[in-house]
Amino acid sequence: LHKDNIPYRGFVFIGLIKVGEDPYVIEYNVRMGDPETQVVLPRIKSDFLDLMISTSNQTLKDFNIEISNESYSNVVLVAGGYPESYEKGNEIKGIPNDSENSIIFHAGTKVYENKILTNGGRVLSVVSKGENFKEALQKSYDIANQIDYKDKNYRKDIGFDL
Known part of the structure; x- marks a missing residue:
């Protein structure tokens, strides 16, 4: 440029x-x-x-930018079959409220009749912070395991090559 x-x-x-x-x-x-x-x-x-x-x-x-020294991780929950074909409309249960240490970002979701349903390939992202990457990642995985929907999938090897 x-x-x-x-x-x-x-x-x-x-x-x-x-x-x-x-x-x-x-x-x-x-x-x-x-x-x-x-x-x-x-x-x-x-x-x-x-x-x-x-x-x-x-x-x-x-500009004096302030950056947190804490580590953050993101575990993306996807629909089974992603990135190829996948089902939509499966009810999602067990999504916790955001906390001081974790945030749930909705991506491929929609609300229908007061239920949260899958509506895309990348369904949710679980972002957590910790004193180090291992702690942050464990928090994200713990929350990912609480969330339930048909054919839920996510990578279980994040950060293994760091």
Whole structure:
């Protein structure tokens, strides 16, 4: 963008994958990634609107951003069959209320007749914080195990290669 003299202020998301010991770029976007954003935003202790205004006004160098030192994890619950074909309309039970340590983000859900139903491939994201990554991840897995719906699936190997 700079080389082509195109002014840009905002996010640049770079999606990486680790193959062996080497990182590879698999995508890049000028927006925050999903579900990655869900573990980034809770760590920002500063006022997010002030951060965005500072970015827009090109005064970011003067902005004192505060970031939490705690670790965060995100376990994404998906519909069985995702990313291929999957069923919609299965009732979801056991979703706990958000707490000081965990937030549940709805993605592929809908409310019908006062019930929460699956309505997409990525159904819910369970984001938790802890003193370290292992603690944060265990909290997310504990909550993921409480939530129930037909053909629920999620990765059980998050962070094993870190």
